[in-house]
Amino acid sequence: MAKYLLLKHYRGAPAAVNDVPMDKWTPEEISAHVQYMRDFAARLEETGEFVDAQALAPEGTFVRHDGEGRPPVTDGPFAETKDLIAGWMVIDVDTYERAVELAGELSAAPGAGGDPIHEWLEVRPFLTEPPTITE
Amino acid sequence: MNEALLRSLTPSVLGILVRRGADFAAAEDAVQDALVKAISVWPADPPRDPKGWLVTVAWHRFLDATRADAARRRREDLLDEEPAPGPASAVDDTLQLYFLCAHPSLTPSSAVALTLRAVGGLTTRQIAQAYLVPEATMAQRISRAKRTVSGVRLDRPGDIATVQRVLYLIFNEGYSGDVDLASEAIRLTRQLAAAIDHPEVAGLLALMLLHHARRATRTAPDGSLVPLAAQDRGRWDTESIAEGVAILQAALARDRLGEFQAQAAIAALHADARTAEETDWVQIVEWYDELVRLTGSPVVRLNRAVAVGEADGPRAGLAALAAVDDSLPRHTAVAAYLHERDGDLATAARLYAEAAHKAPNLAERDYLTRQAAGLNARARP
Numbered sequence: 001m002a003k004y005l006l007l008k009h010y011r012g013a014p015a016a017v018n019d020v021p022m023d024k025w026t027p028e029e030i031s032a033h034v035q036y037m038r039d040f041a042a043r044l045e046e047t048g049e050f051v052d053a054q055a056l057a058p059e060g061t062f063v064r065h066d067g068e069g070r071p072p073v074t075d076g077p078f079a080e081t082k083d084l085i086a087g088w089m090v091i092d093v094d095t096y097e098r099a100v101e102l103a104g105e106l107s108a109a110p111g112a113g114g115d116p117i118h119e120w121l122e123v124r125p126f127l128t129e130p131p132t133i134t135e
Numbered sequence: 136m137n138e139a140l141l142r143s144l145t146p147s148v149l150g151i152l153v154r155r156g157a158d159f160a161a162a163e164d165a166v167q168d169a170l171v172k173a174i175s176v177w178p179a180d181p182p183r184d185p186k187g188w189l190v191t192v193a194w195h196r197f198l199d200a201t202r203a204d205a206a207r208r209r210r211e212d213l214l215d216e217e218p219a220p221g222p223a224s225a226v227d228d229t230l231q232l233y234f235l236c237a238h239p240s241l242t243p244s245s246a247v248a249l250t251l252r253a254v255g256g257l258t259t260r261q262i263a264q265a266y267l268v269p270e271a272t273m274a275q276r277i278s279r280a281k282r283t284v285s286g287v288r289l290d291r292p293g294d295i296a297t298v299q300r301v302l303y304l305i306f307n308e309g310y311s312g313d314v315d316l317a318s319e320a321i322r323l324t325r326q327l328a329a330a331i332d333h334p335e336v337a338g339l340l341a342l343m344l345l346h347h348a349r350r351a352t353r354t355a356p357d358g359s360l361v362p363l364a365a366q367d368r369g370r371w372d373t374e375s376i377a378e379g380v381a382i383l384q385a386a387l388a389r390d391r392l393g394e395f396q397a398q399a400a401i402a403a404l405h406a407d408a409r410t411a412e413e414t415d416w417v418q419i420v421e422w423y424d425e426l427v428r429l430t431g432s433p434v435v436r437l438n439r440a441v442a443v444g445e446a447d448g449p450r451a452g453l454a455a456l457a458a459v460d461d462s463l464p465r466h467t468a469v470a471a472y473l474h475e476r477d478g479d480l481a482t483a484a485r486l487y488a489e490a491a492h493k494a495p496n497l498a499e500r501d502y503l504t505r506q507a508a509g510l511n512a513r514a515r516p
Contacts (some may be wrong), residue, residue, distance in 0.1 A: 023488040023507035030505050035357060055497055 003051060003092050004099040006106060007122040010058055012083035017118035018111045025112045033117075036109045044091060044102070055087035090126075099123050139322065141173055141185070142256030146326070148189045149253060150228020157197050159235065160281040163253050165200065169193035170256055229254075230330040234293020237301040238284045245280035246301045251316075252277055255323055261314045298327065299339050299395065306343050317347055328382075337386035338396030344379030345402035348372040360502040364411040376406045397426045416446035433460050441469055449477035464495055468503055475510065484510035 022030060044050035062076040089106070093099050103121045111117035145166060152162035169192040173185075182188035236250040248266075251257045257265075263273035306320035324340045352366040383399045401422045408414040423439035426432070436459045444452020452473045459466060471486035487507035494500035 021488075022504050023484070023491065024511055025508050026512045027505045027509045030501065030508055031357060031359070034359070034501055038358065057495075058492055 001092050003126040005124040006089045006103050008086045010084040010086040013120040018115050020112035032110050049091050049093050051090035051092050053089040144186050145256030146229040146232045146254050165193040165197035168196045233298045237298040239297050248276050249280040265314050334386040334389045334391045335393040335395050338399050341379040341383035342399035344375045348375035360498045394429045420446045444473045449473045480510045
């Protein structure tokens with residue numbers, strides 16, 4: 001088994017095929033989308049492949065140390081930051097192919113007009129513990 | 136076996152061990168062990184005296200643990216001095232335990248965890264699941280909290296305000312899990328109200344009961360939020376409401392108003408209205424005025440603006456809102472609502488979308504996005 005992070009971006013991914021902001025959908029289309037996401041997670045729980053899913057607020061702050069005895073420096077949010085993570089799902093699956101298959105399914109969540117969004121999700125393998133047997 | 140009943144014995148058992156000379160941290164561990172043993176043994180072999188059973192088992196656990204300890208000798212002296220387990224002043228023990236677990240030297244998250252374990256008798260695993268953190272993290276949080284309060288003596292009256300705040304947090308910020316934290320908060324507040332005669336503790340209990348009564352109607356089957364005005368009032372829990380109102384009335388009659396009583400009074404006025412239209416918003420605004428006077432809280436001013444909007448019309452609400460700090464969470468959502476009521480749907484839709492962007496949780500984000508979407512859909516030809 002290997003863990004993969006399916007990353008959804010507010011910004012930084014190529015534009016989705018069905019790229020309409022959510023507040024321009026109908027309330028029914030929003031309900032359908034939310035239901036699709038819930039069903040997807042529930043199905044992965046059933047197959048024993050679900051680990052975690054979280055959503056992030058759109059705005060964050062950059063922070064860095066500024067020397068002993070001084071408060072950290074904060075800055076941002078930066079409008080020009082290319083990448084902005086919206087949330088993630090962590091899955092634990094047998095193969096990379098399975099991770100890609102699931103990401104594809106998740107990307108097909110319905111959007112405006114009830115059509116799949118076809119948004120771009122990023123699939124990132126976790127770095128694992130080293131195996132016991134190495135030779 | 137009724138696990139809640141078992142857990143309700145926790146504070147007095149712990150109090151007895153501490154009065155016999157056990158230090159709080161070790162006694163608390165011993166009581167946890169006894170609870171776990173009770174859960175496995177009692178169903179087949181229920182004791183005649185559950186509390187006595189727990190005291191005996193916990194005391195032996197404590198002695199076993201201390202014997203195994205390096206400081207064996209010093210503690211065996213303690214064994215010789217073991218006092219007879221006389222009639223327990225359970226009420227005092229329980230109250231002191233609340234003060235200790237919500238001690239002002241603890242951070243809110245530590246106080247919450249320690250209260251749930253030492254007073255509530257929940258296991259570390261249950262608490263960890265409820266707050267969505269690893270069990271090891273929660274275990275560490277609890278043992279650090281116990282170290283922090285280890286020097287505090289159990290014989291002084293504590294700070295009731297911090298206890299109230301901890302119980303309020305458990306009720307208001309409980310997540311899900313196999314333990315219902317809202318019910319647990321009510322149980323603990325009920326127990327506290329029995330141990331101390333205090334109008335604000337009663338007010339807090341009333342507040343919880345009145346909000347808990349609406350619980351089944353707050354979310355739709357698909358998990359989406361249902362606002363107060365759209366809730367099916369026929370499904371509100373009338374028993375819980377009646378109890379909350381009675382407790383509140385008795386507290387208010389003592390004429391020592393505090394913020395929990397005032398908040399409960401607002402909840403009671405909502406509970407009184409058979410339909411959203413029947414809500415007595417004028418009286419609700421008066422209670423918000425009291426709350427502003429009591430707390431000066433900007434969040435209260437924000438909620439007051441909503442009430443003013445209902446009592447005196449959306450323009451008056453917007454005027455009240457103009458005086459509230461606009462960086463507050465939910466300020467934009469309130470503005471969107473008041474503009475919607477005022478008929479300015481385009482502004483409302485824009486503000487709902489902006490509020491969704493700033494929403495502090497997914498359920499609110501979805502709700503606000505849906506509001507924006509609904510208004511935008513209506514605007515389309």
